[in-house]
Amino acid sequence: MTHVPSAATFDPATATIAIVTYNRSGLLTRLLTSLTEMDPKPGHIVVIDNASTDDTADVVASFRESLAPAELVYRRMETNTGGSGGFSEGMRVAYELGSEWIWLMDDDVEVLPDGLAKMGKWTPRFKSIQGRRYDYDGSAFYWQYRIAEPLAIPIPFAPASFDESGFKPMNSGCFEGMFIHRDIVRQIGLPDPRFFIYWDDQMYGWLASRKTQSVIVDDFVLRRTREIRQWDMGIRHMNASSNAYRYYIMRNRAYIKKYYRSLGVYRPLPFALGTALTFAKELIRLFFVERTVRGTSNLFRGLRDGRAISRDASWQPMPPLEAAAQPGR
Incomplete structure (x- = not known):
């Protein structure tokens, strides 16, 4: 029998979803639409706009009422700081809002309606959590959740299956779905914007795993909305x-x-x-x-x-x- 942890101590109002977007207002619209259908909703939704030149600002403004009771916070960067800079700023804003839990994601996913509830049920046990994601074609996406620390590269053959516990230890991270407690953020600081793109989330997840038991859980919470060759x-x-x-x-x-x-x-x-x-x-x-x-x-x-x-x-x-x-x- 699969272990089902209690959600008794998780208050969704203490969570913030932080989204990084850049010139993809169509994808952002799909993501924000999925958030209107979530139950429960987080206390805050933070959108970090990496200096987009499309209609991103108007798209965000159009969702302000439909996302209630979540408070929508919009920040437009002066320049494109890459995913690394965007997630660093998103984490900073969420932390300064007093969020206990921060859920990071790109604009090319949508959240399943019970996604936050599924993540919340693990919060009594863990402080760095990664949920599962469906790929664009509906298949289960395989994320390389373990790294070979001396080599600092992912292990491509880490087992994909889960046992009855419903989770596996990880020593990496992915900003497309990282769910992390403010205590860990306080200890390791913000994501490093100097990376600009790539390796930033692996490094941040590795740093988190040195402070707490990090896990990937057998719960699907996201779906990719962009096809990649x-x-x-x-x-x-x-x-x-x-x-x-x-x-x-x-x-x-x-x-x-x-x-x-x-x-x-x-x-x-x-x-x-x-x-x-x-x-x-x-x-x-x-x-x-x-x-x-x-x-x-x-x-x-x-x-x-x-x-x-x-x-x-x-x-x-x-x-x-x-x-x-x-x-x-």
Whole structure:
């Protein structure tokens, strides 16, 4: 029999959903529509607009009444800070609102009507929780929830099945659905906006797992609403990418190295192997998913700029947040 935890101590009004969006008002409309159908709703919904040039602001304003009793908070960034900067700002706003629980997500998903209730039932036991997600075609999305710490890369063959407990320990994270308690945010600080895109959520989830028991739970709470070109490998899929992603995938290995060094877990040889495997994986993605050889220069450019980051003696990790009073009930 599957274990079903109690939801007795979870108050949905203490939760905030933080969404990051950029020039995808159509997708954002679908997500906000799904939030109008949620039961229960969170206390706040925060939308971080990464300097969109479309009608995002008007779309958000049109949902203000229909999302009640949730309070809708809109923040428009002056420039596009990438997913990393957007999630850092979303976390900051949610934390300053006094939220006990912060649920992060991109604009290309929709929330299932009972999504918050499903997440809430695990809150008496855990403080860093990842729910499951349906892919665009309705299949169960496989997220690589474990990383090989010395290599700092995901383990692609971590078991997909769940036992009767209904959860599995994880040492990673994904900002498309991360559900985290403010106590953990206070201890590890905000997500690092310097990543811009890629590796930021894995790093944040790893930091969280060093402070608490992080888990992925066998509850579907999200559905992807954007189709992405994939290479079907049978059990696993490999998604298409972009030149920007290729650059940041390699450059941001330097930020991971910096965090590892600051925490005393950096091991040069395994980490270098992880970087080499990441490079090889991106070549495979280029050849077999995108059917091109163009784009390799972005991988080398990322490595080059990463070396400059590695030599920066002034670099510091994101600081913990000051202790704050618990939000009022």
